Amino acid sequence: MSKIILETRGLTKHYGGVHALEDANFILHEGEHVAVVGDNGAGKSTFVRQVTAVEQRTSGEIIFDGQPVHFAGPLEARQAGIETVFQTLALADDLDVPSNLFLGRELFKFRLGPFSWLDRKTMRDRTLEALKTTAVKIPNVDNPIRNMSGGQRQCVSIARTAAFASKLVIMDEPTAALGVQETAQVENIIRGLKDRGIPMILISHNLRQVFDLVDRIVVFRRGRIVASLRKDETDGNDIVSYITGVKGGSDAAYA
Amino acid sequence: MAEATHGLGGLKYDPAKRSRAPEWNVFGALVLIILIFEILNRMQGGSFLFNMRDNVDAIFNQQRLDIMILQVAIIGIIALGVTQVIIIGGIDLSSGSVVGATAMVVMSFAQTAMVNGNPNPKAIFGDWAMDLPVIVPIAIGLACGLFAGLINGLLIAYTRIPPFIATLGVMVSARGAARWWSNGQPVSFPTAEYGQLANGDLLGGMTFGLLHWPGQNPAVVFVLLAILFHVIMTYTLYGKRCYAIGSNEAAARMSGINVDRHKVLVYVIAGLLSAVAAVLLTSKNLTAQAGMGVMYELDAIAMAVIGGVSLAGGRGSILGTVLGAAIFSVIISGFTSIKLDAYYQEMVKGAIIVGAVVLDQWRQRKRSRG
Numbered sequence: 001m002s003k004i005i006l007e008t009r010g011l012t013k014h015y016g017g018v019h020a021l022e023d024a025n026f027i028l029h030e031g032e033h034v035a036v037v038g039d040n041g042a043g044k045s046t047f048v049r050q051v052t053a054v055e056q057r058t059s060g061e062i063i064f065d066g067q068p069v070h071f072a073g074p075l076e077a078r079q080a081g082i083e084t085v086f087q088t089l090a091l092a093d094d095l096d097v098p099s100n101l102f103l104g105r106e107l108f109k110f111r112l113g114p115f116s117w118l119d120r121k122t123m124r125d126r127t128l129e130a131l132k133t134t135a136v137k138i139p140n141v142d143n144p145i146r147n148m149s150g151g152q153r154q155c156v157s158i159a160r161t162a163a164f165a166s167k168l169v170i171m172d173e174p175t176a177a178l179g180v181q182e183t184a185q186v187e188n189i190i191r192g193l194k195d196r197g198i199p200m201i202l203i204s205h206n207l208r209q210v211f212d213l214v215d216r217i218v219v220f221r222r223g224r225i226v227a228s229l230r231k232d233e234t235d236g237n238d239i240v241s242y243i244t245g246v247k248g249g250s251d252a253a254y255a
Numbered sequence: 256m257a258e259a260t261h262g263l264g265g266l267k268y269d270p271a272k273r274s275r276a277p278e279w280n281v282f283g284a285l286v287l288i289i290l291i292f293e294i295l296n297r298m299q300g301g302s303f304l305f306n307m308r309d310n311v312d313a314i315f316n317q318q319r320l321d322i323m324i325l326q327v328a329i330i331g332i333i334a335l336g337v338t339q340v341i342i343i344g345g346i347d348l349s350s351g352s353v354v355g356a357t358a359m360v361v362m363s364f365a366q367t368a369m370v371n372g373n374p375n376p377k378a379i380f381g382d383w384a385m386d387l388p389v390i391v392p393i394a395i396g397l398a399c400g401l402f403a404g405l406i407n408g409l410l411i412a413y414t415r416i417p418p419f420i421a422t423l424g425v426m427v428s429a430r431g432a433a434r435w436w437s438n439g440q441p442v443s444f445p446t447a448e449y450g451q452l453a454n455g456d457l458l459g460g461m462t463f464g465l466l467h468w469p470g471q472n473p474a475v476v477f478v479l480l481a482i483l484f485h486v487i488m489t490y491t492l493y494g495k496r497c498y499a500i501g502s503n504e505a506a507a508r509m510s511g512i513n514v515d516r517h518k519v520l521v522y523v524i525a526g527l528l529s530a531v532a533a534v535l536l537t538s539k540n541l542t543a544q545a546g547m548g549v550m551y552e553l554d555a556i557a558m559a560v561i562g563g564v565s566l567a568g569g570r571g572s573i574l575g576t577v578l579g580a581a582i583f584s585v586i587i588s589g590f591t592s593i594k595l596d597a598y599y600q601e602m603v604k605g606a607i608i609v610g611a612v613v614l615d616q617w618r619q620r621k622r623s624r625g
Contacts, residue, residue: 075509091503116492118404
């Protein structure tokens, strides 16, 4: 097997008395695309929030790129190379596309503390480039994204992730609110990541999409990982059985 | 190239339709209001734009223009800071009181020892504080503004209380400090150099075609500061962060922007601009009173809002506020020119501010409906 990029050991998160995530053991290999599926409240998003350090875990270990990590926040996780598309869009509506792509990592003509001079041309050029490589079509990148459709905004968010992706990409239901054509575009971006060998964790409710895109499927149920199956050794009915608890009871083997 | 591009989902999308800067709307409103006042004046046999009595060398009514620009300049300087505060999604109610408190302190260090051969009757400090070089009161004034801005910023960023409450508190306290400073007595008789600051004429006598530059220093300072902050808000990281924070604070935080520190910086700059206004105001009037700057904060907010700065944060510009300030002063002097009673003026002014906000909300809703 190739190198392990992300591993969690006994990852646990309690919100007061609610055990949202219990003893999650998860492994992601270099270049691998893994889907995380499960019912609402199964712990998928909680799992992602611990890995990206949006929340601090109750206990357990996260090993990223060979090192145990304790990120203080999502920014540190990003600096370490984990790019995330969150369920709630982390976009600034009143800024144009280049400003959103480069939010928090602007390029400068010269540096002068907070009054550093922005290199708007280079940022715009690189944005057009990034949109081209991810095949995202935005009619006019200089408009504030407030004026754009939900799908276009999601594409901007995903293009940002794809453009800066270095070691790991996490997408939390990236196509939940999208139309057919927009969903196809997002799936194309994900295939592009696969071609570039960038590992990804995809959270999705859409089993068609999951079987289309990923190598392995991890099923969450009631805060626990109940199955981890290679795509070719399972099918939709099998996955649904795990999601609904028909298969993989409390004594199920962990991934 | 007028062909409509197709967006996602096959929706028609016309890029040209949305590219008009909102400032043009404000500019249009300005022209419209001027025309309305011109018509109203004509109906009374006068003119708003033109000097009907002795139009020998001036087509525009120079006197009126001078008064308008002076009126607008000092509050306009405050509005530049208030604009930035509103863009990050905040509000600053303290600016008027900060002007008052700063005015008292500044004047105390700008006094001259002898007035008409007698010792200064309004002296606050001893001889050591008399006839200081003009840079001393200016520096002390800026320090006052910085201090007030710092309190606003630290309260808002680190106690997380709403900006409305934090700056309301500073507003009340600063006015109290202004009254306490000299037990409510005015502070007067500055040095000649200090008096020159605002009454001097840095660029006087310059003529641009039909327009004769009024040559009042407050106007010069206002224009220079407006250009400076327009550039900062448009081309630097500072501006980008202001819009990002006002637009989506959570996203800004997640992108690694130090939102708290940036907020403090913005409120400090707003405080400094209030201090600049205080220096010019006291220099122009040659005296400082505890009641100076009352209601300036509301006028400044009104200028920004009329200029298209959204109270929801994230939208608006320095240019918009400058145009808003122009509209504001045109309305005030327009009312005077048609001899509308001062009481009505206040009432209508209030209606205009509400109207501008209603318009902003309406624009916002229209846009989100797509």
